[in-house]
Amino acid sequence: MKRISIAFILCGLAFLTSCKLQKEGLVVMTDNSYKASVFATNKMGFGSPDGLIWHKGKLYIADEGGSALEVWSKADGLKTLMDSSFGISSPEKLVVDSEDNAFFTDDDVGGLWEVDARGNRRLVAGKDKGLIYTKGIALAPDGSILVGDGEQHEVFRVTKDGVVSEFLGKEYGITRPEGLVYDDKGNLYIADEEDNVLYMLDQNRKLHRLIDRRDSFSPEALCYVNGLLYIADEHFGKVYVYTPNDELKPIATFAGTFRQLQGITVDDRGDLYVAVQTDLKHKVGHIIKLSKDSTAIAQQ
Amino acid sequence: MISTVVFSSILISLAGRLTDLNDQLLLGINSLAGRSWLFDSVVAFFRDNDLAKAGVIGCCFLAAWYGGKTSNGTNARRKILIVTLIAAVFVIGTTKILSHTIFLPRPEIQSQKIFRLEGDQLVEMKRIQVRIPLDDTSQKDYRALLNGDVETNDLGSFPSDHAGFFVAISLGIWLASRRLGLIALGWTLFVILAGKMIGAQHTPLDIAAGAAVAIAELSIIQYALRKRLSGWLDKLTGLTLRYSALSSAIIFAVVFEVSSTLVHVRAFLGLLAAMRRHVLLGMG
Secondary structure, three states, X not given: OHHHHHHHHHHHHHHHHHOOOOOOEEEEEOXXXXXXXXXXXXXXXXXXXXXXXXXOOEEEEEEOXXXXXXXXXXXOEEEEEEEHHHOOOOEEEEXXXXXXXXXXXXXXXXXXXXXXXXXXEEEEEOHHHOOOOEEEEEEOOOOOEEEEEOOOOEEEEEOOOOOEEEEEOHHHOOOOEEEEEEOOOOOEEEXXXXXXXXXXXXXXXXEEEEEEOOOOOOEEEEEEEOOEEEXXXXXXXXXXXXXXXXXXXXXXXXXXXXXXXXXXEEOOOXXXXXXXXXXXXXXXXXXXXXXXXXXXXXXX | OHHHHHHHHHHHHHHHHHHHHHHHHHHHHHOOOOOOHHHHHHHHHHHHOHHHHHHHHHHHHHHHHHOOOOHHHHHHHHHHHHHHHHHXXXXXXXXXXXXXXXXXXXXXXXXXXXXXXXXXXXXXXOOOOOOOOOOHHHHHHHHHHXXXXXXXXXXXXXXXXXXXXXXXXXXXXXXXXXXXXXXXXXXXXXXXXXXXXHOOOOOHHHHHHHHHHHHHHHHHHHXXXXXXXXXXXXXXXXXXXXXXXXXXXXXHHHHHHHHOOOHHHHHHHHHHHHHHHHHHOOOO
């Protein structure tokens, strides 16, 4: 009996070592021309990232887990621009304007926050002005900032002076405007993560339901670059590229501990960066880079 | 210290050989697929259709339940079968927990370009070039996979819960009745589990691990319950004989669930989980 028990335990160990016992993250490439790599882990200094923006060679991070706004550059590494000591709690999505001023939302304390190019920090408009549960954010062509509110189910226009006005009211039926981005023609794309719909507001202010597949699609973050709309899907762990002609094409499926996708951005070379909240409660996160695989392209 | 190093290197070498053997066996069995639409459709029918797949096991179970020649014989069989059902529930629980802990996608998923996190790096996994069956369901699933539709259930294929569940039930039938048990074990191995490997849904290692869990847990639970709770089992089997109509109705429901691979029980548990989330935790 003793020998049988020892044999059984050894066989069990052999099974487990051959199967790599670990609860890990996986990235399944649907578009074989891409390859995945880890761009950054918590060792860089962030907690659990949400929004990402690549701007002039720097990566801005809305660090929801670390309650901070951070910026990374190759030369300077990671720097904290604003943290919880200024009253922020859960930075969500962000934008950076042409003058290098960074604006971000916070879905815990609400409001629209700014860290300007010189490092000055301020609350542009807070809960007292109606920004209660701020989610998506976009730079409007007129220089104002659009902010989506998930509790009031509206999109607000906020000027840099802090004047808040309604941009899209409840009558448009958008439940949770989690991601907002303008294309080069002036159309506004809106990701409604609760109703699982991608909307487009055209220049005539007509709202179109572009993609409505509740059982398989739930857009969280949007990024528009060179005629391509990149979408991060939080519930289904997917990264898509959308064009009006080719519709929705998946690039990669994230699984396991990598399933919670948050922000997405594209650098100057066309590489994609995806924020993954591996474990928000314990402030664990990854930034995954999806870049063109030269070997795969050569094979094609 | 030296013995530890030697033991570790032997274990690593054994694991490497086991993985290679596993891949070779899988490719050998899977080479039957993708050649004939008729063959693949027949295999898929017996793999996916609950009546064809598990109905035979259910019939064997019922035959063993009622098949004792004397009342003592029937009593002994029923004791074994009741314990088998309890063990099967534990086996399903164990295989589910293991598959959520050990990250090994189905072979058909591993035919794609996959990166897995190892330490702080994403490493490309070795691709297994499996043949995709030509039946309609497999082709539809493969097209969905190419479009990026990867089910969560497809990412934890080790160990096979089908292997665990059906080997446990079939072994229990075999303990109760050798002849019926051989039919059930043969059907499990050559129809249900072979279909899973031909269709590249499981590797031989997944099947072997599921079967090992089933054998281990069935042995332990049979031994423990019959040693410790023998009186309770006697009472229970006595009740099944005294209230034969009621026990027949209950055993019909149980065999029905076994034949449908517990799909209705799982749906009910899912409903309970949703109720807990929405009602108790106030998320709905």
